[in-house]
Amino acid sequence: MSKDKYFIIDFDSTFTQVEALDELGAISLQNHPERERILEQVKQITDSAMAGSSSFAEGLAKRLELLQAHQSHLPLLINRLKERVSESIRRNRDFLQEYADQILIVSSGFKEFITPIVTEYGIKEENIYANTFHVDAQGNLTGFDKENLLSLDKGKIKLLEQLALPGDVYVLGDGYTDYEIKEAGMANKFYAFTENVVRDSVVAKAEHIAPSLDEFLYQNKLPMAISYPKNRISVLLLENVHPQAVELFRREGYQVETVSGALSEEELCERIKNVSILGIRSKTHVTRKVLEHANRLMCVGAFCIGTNQIDLDACLEAGITVLNAPYSNTRSVVELALGEIIILSRNVLDKSSKMHQGKWDKSASGSFEVRDKKLGIVGYGNIGAQLSVLAEAMGMEVYYYDVVEKLQLGNARKCNTLHELLEKADYVTLHVDGRPENKHMFGAEEFATMKEGAIFLNLSRGHVVDLQALVASLKSGKISGAGIDVFPEEPATNSDPFESELRDLPNVILTPHIGGSTSEAQVNIANFVPNRIMDYINSGNTYGSVNFPNLQLPELKNAHRLIHIHANVPGVLANINQVLAKNHVNILGQYLKTNERVGYVITDIDKAYDKQVVNDMKQVPHTIKFRILY
Ligand SMILES: NC(=O)C1=CN([C@@H]2O[C@H](COP(=O)(O)OP(=O)(O)OC[C@H]3O[C@@H](n4cnc5c(N)ncnc54)[C@H](O)[C@@H]3O)[C@@H](O)[C@H]2O)C=CC1
């Protein structure tokens, strides 16, 4: 990099997250009876000046008058500001030090607090341009040096004119006075810095937006502390994912868009372009066709348990990892199932609807306790097993059937066949997963095998039950009641109608796929899934991924991490290591895990290496995706 580029960085709300004079006011007015009112007034003057709506010079004088500050307040202010240095400035200290000769802090703030902060980051004292306080004999900060160009309106422009820097000038700042430098022709580029504050009037004029210093460095091909600016990671969240997830992704610096309902395949093909992270629930189908339109997709987050709506193989082949929330709504489903078992045993639905029609039908006929009854659980996974424990606590006798061997909890009894379970159970509840082979696993034959008048629940997936057979069994009385939460065709949004042959049948509870829809579950999911996704993006961890080889990696420290995803064919690891050897790369650690289709190789390397290795890694035959992390 030649030395003819100069980087002008603003201080307030750019170098630090806050406006220093607001902070100074919070200290100096600590015991003032009208503290809040005065601070609000100071803030308004700052905002108005920064947005370019009022005279800067007048505002500065007015603010100092209001603040009633004393020089004894400055050490406390400096300590506070040190803690509030912007995150991206903090992490890019190496850049600030390496380019110290070309970095100027130009601020309408005051050197007395700016200098101790920015010099800690390698900024040269002679490159700090700011105002200075006037202090009276008692130590009060009564005003400022009016000769200083930066105390004047358009002061930054005047300063830049005087400096006449011999090269290209790039300005990074959040305020209108920073933009004005470019407008006056004193800078080649202005970047509106939006990490801490977004001033609409500034953003509207800026040709470049920098949500972080990383973005500024990335655009200008300057050395960065992290491998990729987080603001370039775009997240699309569908199906009303809980706002906590939006908040977590935004806090990480990602760009987030949300859609309240599910999207059709066509709509998703349109929207998926440039999306790095897709978040869905149970209704959006992530098909091979969708993936063909996904040019930047790294990860699909299923904000639920089931992942049958996602083409997991196609994701794998495209190097896209799929993560879900395997336990976050388990309890909610179990509680709904238990509630339905009781409601159906007492014929509550019919009695309640009669009451609403003004009919009093007090009778015990057709009503039973669940105690000592036999509950048959089909699919003894997380939900089935949890249900087993709670049902036993209510005095039920639990039987279960699963296609794989499962730990028997409490006194639950294993059935060797589904047939055996169906013959025994007074209640049959399905908690199998939605794999394609389970389509219509429960049909006429299974209903016929059930006990006369038994109760049936499905809170798993709609397609596992043959609906015609269920309707026939309900109409014939073979099944005396049912609780159905999931359907082969479910409306995409709450505005779409629900059509089903199950409507209007007596003693049938129909719920709109709400087994997992409790506040607790949604908050749990909204915390769990984004954290897993960010862990994958930031460290490569695939632990818990439903399609990728699971690797739990050590924290990345003093190294760069090469993440290579490839088709699992012989010789790829050897080729990778050849590339590393050819480029004399010092390997600090290597981790490999494969499944039948892909290999996942992580190589931690010394930070000093020839960048050619990156291109060479991408050229290794059978590479699906490659990225570098630091
Ligand atoms: N209604 C709702 O809102 C919700 C529905 N679900 C559904 O519940 C399903 C189960 O959830 P978890 O228990 O957490 O999953 P899990 O994977 O822990 O358990 C599923 C169990 O079903 C067994 N299984 C699969 N096919 C079978 C078959 N044909 N016969 C017998 N056993 C079979 C599996 O071996 C496994 O043990 C999810 O896959 C999802 O589709 C999950 C959460 C909420």
Ligand SMILES: O=C(O)CCC(=O)C(=O)O
């Ligand atoms: O709440 C949802 O959207 C889906 C719940 C579900 O079916 C699941 O977690 O698998």
